[in-house]
Amino acid sequence: MKPASTAAFCFRLLRRQLVLGLRRPVELGNPLLFFAMVVALFPLGLGPAPDTLASFAPGILWIVALLSNLLTSDAVFRSDLEDGSLEQLLLAPQPLYLAALSYVFAQWLLTGFLLGLASPVFALMLGLAPAAIPALAASLLLGTAVLSLVGGIGAALTVGLKRGGMLISLLILPFYMPVLIFGSGAVQAALNGNPTGPFLAILAAFLCLSIALAPMAIAAGLRISIDT
Amino acid sequence: MKPASTAAFCFRLLRRQLVLGLRRPVELGNPLLFFAMVVALFPLGLGPAPDTLASFAPGILWIVALLSNLLTSDAVFRSDLEDGSLEQLLLAPQPLYLAALSYVFAQWLLTGFLLGLASPVFALMLGLAPAAIPALAASLLLGTAVLSLVGGIGAALTVGLKRGGMLISLLILPFYMPVLIFGSGAVQAALNGNPTGPFLAILAAFLCLSIALAPMAIAAGLRISIDT
Amino acid sequence: MWTLFHKFGSPPWLYRLSGAILRWLLPITLLALVAGAVWGLLFTPPDFRQGNSYRIIYIHVPAAVVALAGYYVMAIAGAVSLIWRMKMADIAMRACAPIGAALTFVALVTGSIWGKPTWGTWWVWDARITSMLILFFLYLGVVALYEAYENKALAAKACAVLSLVGTVNIPIIYKSVDWWYSLHQPASIKFTGGSTIDPSMLYPLLFMISAFYCLFVCALLLNMRVEILEREQRTAWVRALATERGGS
Amino acid sequence: MVNDSAPVAVVLSASELGLERGGRELFSGINLQLTRGQLVQIEGPNGAGKTSLLRILAGLSRYGFTGQVERHVPQLFLGHQSAVKGLLTPRENLAWHVAGESSFTAAAIDAALAAVELYGYEDVPSHALSAGQHRRVNLARLYLSQAPLWLLDEPFTAIDRGGVVALEARMLAHLEQGGTVLLTSHQPVAVAYPLLRLDLTTGQLQ
Amino acid sequence: MVNDSAPVAVVLSASELGLERGGRELFSGINLQLTRGQLVQIEGPNGAGKTSLLRILAGLSRYGFTGQVERHVPQLFLGHQSAVKGLLTPRENLAWHVAGESSFTAAAIDAALAAVELYGYEDVPSHALSAGQHRRVNLARLYLSQAPLWLLDEPFTAIDRGGVVALEARMLAHLEQGGTVLLTSHQPVAVAYPLLRLDLTTGQLQ
Amino acid sequence: MYFESLSAVLQMDGHGTFVWSAYFITLGVIVSMIYVPRRREKRFLRQLGGQIRRSEGSNPPSARKEV
Numbered sequence A, B: 001m002k003p004a005s006t007a008a009f010c011f012r013l014l015r016r017q018l019v020l021g022l023r024r025p026v027e028l029g030n031p032l033l034f035f036a037m038v039v040a041l042f043p044l045g046l047g048p049a050p051d052t053l054a055s056f057a058p059g060i061l062w063i064v065a066l067l068s069n070l071l072t073s074d075a076v077f078r079s080d081l082e083d084g085s086l087e088q089l090l091l092a093p094q095p096l097y098l099a100a101l102s103y104v105f106a107q108w109l110l111t112g113f114l115l116g117l118a119s120p121v122f123a124l125m126l127g128l129a130p131a132a133i134p135a136l137a138a139s140l141l142l143g144t145a146v147l148s149l150v151g152g153i154g155a156a157l158t159v160g161l162k163r164g165g166m167l168i169s170l171l172i173l174p175f176y177m178p179v180l181i182f183g184s185g186a187v188q189a190a191l192n193g194n195p196t197g198p199f200l201a202i203l204a205a206f207l208c209l210s211i212a213l214a215p216m217a218i219a220a221g222l223r224i225s226i227d228t
Numbered sequence C: 001m002w003t004l005f006h007k008f009g010s011p012p013w014l015y016r017l018s019g020a021i022l023r024w025l026l027p028i029t030l031l032a033l034v035a036g037a038v039w040g041l042l043f044t045p046p047d048f049r050q051g052n053s054y055r056i057i058y059i060h061v062p063a064a065v066v067a068l069a070g071y072y073v074m075a076i077a078g079a080v081s082l083i084w085r086m087k088m089a090d091i092a093m094r095a096c097a098p099i100g101a102a103l104t105f106v107a108l109v110t111g112s113i114w115g116k117p118t119w120g121t122w123w124v125w126d127a128r129i130t131s132m133l134i135l136f137f138l139y140l141g142v143v144a145l146y147e148a149y150e151n152k153a154l155a156a157k158a159c160a161v162l163s164l165v166g167t168v169n170i171p172i173i174y175k176s177v178d179w180w181y182s183l184h185q186p187a188s189i190k191f192t193g194g195s196t197i198d199p200s201m202l203y204p205l206l207f208m209i210s211a212f213y214c215l216f217v218c219a220l221l222l223n224m225r226v227e228i229l230e231r232e233q234r235t236a237w238v239r240a241l242a243t244e245r246g247g248s
Numbered sequence D, E: 001m002v003n004d005s006a007p008v009a010v011v012l013s014a015s016e017l018g019l020e021r022g023g024r025e026l027f028s029g030i031n032l033q034l035t036r037g038q039l040v041q042i043e044g045p046n047g048a049g050k051t052s053l054l055r056i057l058a059g060l061s062r063y064g065f066t067g068q069v070e071r072h073v074p075q076l077f078l079g080h081q082s083a084v085k086g087l088l089t090p091r092e093n094l095a096w097h098v099a100g101e102s103s104f105t106a107a108a109i110d111a112a113l114a115a116v117e118l119y120g121y122e123d124v125p126s127h128a129l130s131a132g133q134h135r136r137v138n139l140a141r142l143y144l145s146q147a148p149l150w151l152l153d154e155p156f157t158a159i160d161r162g163g164v165v166a167l168e169a170r171m172l173a174h175l176e177q178g179g180t181v182l183l184t185s186h187q188p189v190a191v192a193y194p195l196l197r198l199d200l201t202t203g204q205l206q
Numbered sequence F: 001m002y003f004e005s006l007s008a009v010l011q012m013d014g015h016g017t018f019v020w021s022a023y024f025i026t027l028g029v030i031v032s033m034i035y036v037p038r039r040r041e042k043r044f045l046r047q048l049g050g051q052i053r054r055s056e057g058s059n060p061p062s063a064r065k066e067v
């Protein structure tokens, strides 16, 4: 038997995950709805004064993006573990590193990517200055990819636990914090008329680092999780 | 066969749910840790200036409480559906209304109640004036009970769905909003030195209303969800 | 060298060695802690700006310093356990986490008590404090992950992965929090520079820091001993020990 | 609905049951009168509609079928899923069972667990049990419950040969005490007792 | 590790396997040499450790057991869980299977689904299938895969009698082509082929 | 010694509550850091010893293997 070529296999996995996500908005969550919902909560909770809201919009938008990523990360591998697909994935002859990357990439496309695309609308709802919107979208697109990769590590380590609850949020929120700082920093810089390039460059560096390392940690975590 | 008395049955259910929650100490600590971490995200996202943080504190704390409730109420019935316990619950001769109430009560004890008790610490971390802390704790204790009941309706309606659940939890969200408004209003009133009694009374009225009605809706939702 | 490495992998050897070390290290540590506390509390002059509340420094700073170092000890043990599959490294890593969490907790609580008279507030979002809070979360994460796994061999592997991820990340977290703080530049509150500290305060402080390091080693060994016994409970030497000492 | 006016012997009656699933008619015109002391096996290949019928009879499916069901006595339903919580021990699973039967004594629970050969596993978290042991926890309810009507969906799944024999003996005892058993199974049922078969295609009890 | 230097006939070898779970020794000293054309059934009551052994042999359990396993050929492992996604149709489940075998043609997939009597259900979401049909989707992989070594954990669960006969025929064909089958089952295996039994208590292959 | 009297030590110019509570909390944590593992070790050895004596005295009632 010759196994499927690795590229074909990864593409197949990606397609499968995307179809699953699109068939079931609950599972991978509907980050856009969550985002909209929580953005709507902020004026209610903080009071609707437009100027304070606008000045805090970068932080608020980034925090909400981070939370919506946190919530959906948990589910990346869970259903596959429960129905036995994960066992089969680990038995596949192709490198698990790339399979893990495919899973995370699909998750990012369905959450961070969509969110980055839709963020201008929410930014306008909170009264963010239009000048800062490109920086917001760009930082979200880059930053959420890092979040998805890091979140995947937490998901892989906790997926097999019978008594894990939402342990994942404890594990990965600390690792999310640098992304939050530089992400909201980029938008703030754009608001203040400073160059956003350095911020985006740092986020891109984070992304390179996590593309290189996170799938390895995910693969290790999955092997541990599957072992009862 | 004489079935167990209804009171004994409810007590048994409550005990079961609490033990299930406590078996995972992580699960128990989780709402608290989640609360702590998300509170820590705000200074990182919005900047550490103490006065702005303090002025946002009531809203921030209430939004975080609401989110952590939203996240945990989704799971109230899910594992019971997946392992078949929910079928058995619906076949029990005792009134489903009370069984539903037991489930929600256990969930509230493990989330909202703990959160209300721990909220003063987080309030101090965000620099909330000590005078507003009793109002915060009281409003959280009352309000999260309403949130748990309302969240239970959403959970019951969506638990059986293979696809599309997020939409219904979106339908539930409008019912959360009055709680958010009056809850953060109570804290704001205490901050400004106004009486908090009226706000708390309104929250208590919400609570009475939802104790009377929500379990009925939950029971109806469960019957629908179980029917394939 | 290689034989030493193998010896460290041998549970009964380590159990006996740790017993021997603890027999003299533990009393010394406790004595040093008490001596340092007395020195700091009674025999140093008060700070000219903060008065006597600065005496908290003799527990606050050592706890913070050792807690930070503990994370690296834990991560190194995790790496050893993953790469060489050494059981004792598993155990060391597992034992670091609760100790580190406890010390971080001490640093945060004493700091927050210190903050009240000094800055008039229990908490500020300062760079150092914020990153220490994050470190606390990291430690709790390792403890919780370990507790959540039922199979302790797997738990150790999972924690090793997590703490390695942490080692890559901690410098990043620290740098970004520093940068975040400098960006916002709140003028009202500032730590004084540590370099201007007077020798009459510095010596007891250095003494206390060493005592806390010893405390860390003692607690680590104590925790490792229990862990060794629980893991090895089916081996002959543990059962002999149990009949001998637990039989009464 | 539990209806006390019916003659005592009839424990469950259904008339003109019909069901359509995913555009296929699974069965129609099923008339069923279960009386005390009957052992009935629902027959049919995979996908015939056995589980669907059982859920209708138990009252779990309430919409989407045609016909009437009347339940006259308390019932015990064991479905495909075992209703066993992995985080609870077998003992806790039985003691705090959600089906609302009378509270069982600790001795009764231990006896039931011993009967399904889980002696020594009472205090192990159920997720650490093997597939068959997991199902046995659920089967222990057959030794505890006093419901006269049993509705069992594939009770032999994952059970070893000794376990199947014990289960058949338990069914026989129940039948001889005047109980009723309605079950589905792809394995032959070897009970020394007259076995009626319900054919889903014809709707006839033979 | 797939090791090509071994003699072709040996597909899997294990030496001195031992496992302890929850304070109980499940088995020890198991030595196993599987060669081409062998049909082996692992025997033992519920909780004996059959599933645990199979997972060790497949390479899914990597910690906590003693002994060595060497895998010389690609394998097909079917476990207790079916690895069938409810949201995908049977066709999609097979076409996008995660086990990384070669990409199957649509015709091959349809033929396999027909072989497990799911013709007409190819495009139904799998969660709308009955218990047996759900497992059949997974069994369809036996008609698609070209792995010489099959590790099957209770393949007959929830399958009706006709399905069991078809499955046995498929196993026979695989064995006659030089394949190897290692399975656990509480039901008797009726294949017209020499059946070896692995007794977990003695560790002997008979 | 810097202070003149015991009450001066306790009060520390009004900062006494802070300083002493910080020291006592630290003391509590340190004591538990040392005490908890020691107690766990003792209790574990006692339990295991008892278990061994029991299994030597009487055979386990079921046929399952106890290691």
Ligand code: HEM
Residues within 6 Å of the ligand: C057, C060, C061, C064, C065, C107, C108, C109, C110, C111, C112, C113, C114, C115, C116, C118, C119, C122, C123, C124, C128, C129, C132, C133, C190, C191, C192, C193, C194
């Ligand atoms: C609740 C949080 C904390 C509070 C309120 C706090 C408060 C203080 C105060 C008031 C001082 C004296 C500053 C001065 O001399 O003006 C101080 C010193 C110090 N703190 Fe903290 N602290 C906290 C957490 C931490 C943490 C987590 C660390 C460790 C990373 C830390 C490390 C230090 C060090 C090294 C000093 C002495 C050196 C210096 O004076 O700059 N503190 N702290």
Ligand SMILES: Nc1ncnc2c1ncn2[C@@H]1O[C@H](COP(=O)(O)OP(=O)(O)OP(=O)(O)O)[C@@H](O)[C@H]1O
Residues within 6 Å of the ligand: B228, D021, D022, D026, D044, D045, D046, D047, D048, D049, D050, D051, D052, D053, E127, E128, E129, E130, E131, E132, E133, E158, E160
């Ligand atoms: N949710 C659903 N939506 C649509 N069709 C369904 C649904 N659930 C089951 N079906 C269909 O109903 C039919 C009968 O299913 P059922 O589970 O009753 O079969 P069964 O006789 O119990 O089979 P098995 O022996 O495999 O358990 C199947 O053909 C299945 O496709």
Ligand SMILES: Nc1ncnc2c1ncn2[C@@H]1O[C@H](COP(=O)(O)OP(=O)(O)OP(=O)(O)O)[C@@H](O)[C@H]1O
Residues within 6 Å of the ligand: A228, D127, D128, D129, D130, D131, D132, D133, D158, D160, E021, E022, E026, E044, E045, E046, E047, E048, E049, E050, E051, E052, E053
């Ligand atoms: N996660 C676990 N932790 C502790 N013990 C476990 C765990 N999983 C299984 N066991 C124990 O291992 C033993 C063997 O389990 P296994 O699943 O291998 O049995 P099996 O032979 O496949 O049984 P069955 O016929 O019921 O499927 C059981 O006694 C079970 O209690």
Ligand SMILES: [Mg+2]
Residues within 6 Å of the ligand: D050, D051, D052, D153, E130, E131, E132
């Ligand atoms: Mg069925």
Ligand SMILES: [Mg+2]
Residues within 6 Å of the ligand: D130, D131, D132, E050, E051, E052, E153
């Ligand atoms: Mg098994």
